[in-house]
Structure formats: structure tokens, C-alpha cells
Amino acid sequence: MIPRIPDPHLALVRPVRARTPQGCEECLSLGTPWVHLRLCLSCGHVGCCDSSPMRHARAHATELHPIVRSMELGEDWRWCYPHETFV
Numbered sequence: 001m002i003p004r005i006p007d008p009h010l011a012l013v014r015p016v017r018a019r020t021p022q023g024c025e026e027c028l029s030l031g032t033p034w035v036h037l038r039l040c041l042s043c044g045h046v047g048c049c050d051s052s053p054m055r056h057a058r059a060h061a062t063e064l065h066p067i068v069r070s071m072e073l074g075e076d077w078r079w080c081y082p083h084e085t086f087v
């Protein structure tokens with residue numbers, strides 16, 4: 001069920017610019033492929049989605065910042081990893 005109160009993690013959202021708009025930050029240095037890109041809304045980290053082999057966006061969210069935005073063209077939804085919900 002989607003909670004009616006705003007997600008408390010939204011307090012961590014900042015105006016950010018993608019640090020590596022050309023691709024997933026870790027995959028670019030590792031040389032690994034990705035499927036879709038997610039932008040961390042707290043620091044601008046770009047990570048790869050859960051359909052990608054390395055799932056760097058999820059790793060970043062688990063260790064640091066919970067909320068991402070899709071970087072795919074025409075998509076502007078935000079996702080909270082700890083709550084597993086759109087915010």
C-alpha cells in the first residue's frame with residue numbers, strides 16, 4: 001500500500017546535476033554493461049537499474065542515498081529503494 005504521508009526520505013532530495021550523464025559511474029570505470037540509468041537525487045550519482053547485471057543504483061541507495069529518478073528519455077518518476085515505492 002502507498003502511504004498517504006510524504007516519504008521521509010524526500011528530505012534528502014537536493015537539486016543535483018548528473019555526475020556522469022554519459023552512463024553508470026561504476027560501469028564506466030569497470031567496463032561493464034548497463035540497461036537503464038537511475039540518477040541519485042541527493043548527490044547526482046548515476047547508477048544502473050535492477051535489470052542491469054551490476055545493479056549499481058541499488059548498491060548506492062543501500063549504502064548512501066535512498067531516492068533516485070529515472071534518467072530514461074520521457075520518464076520522470078522517482079523511486080525510493082528502502083520503501084520500494086514511487087515518491
Ligand SMILES: [Zn+2]
Nearest residue numbers: 007009080083
Ligand atoms: Zn523512503
Ligand SMILES: [Zn+2]
Nearest residue numbers: 024027048056
Ligand atoms: Zn553500473
Ligand SMILES: [Zn+2]
Nearest residue numbers: 040043045065
Ligand atoms: Zn547519492
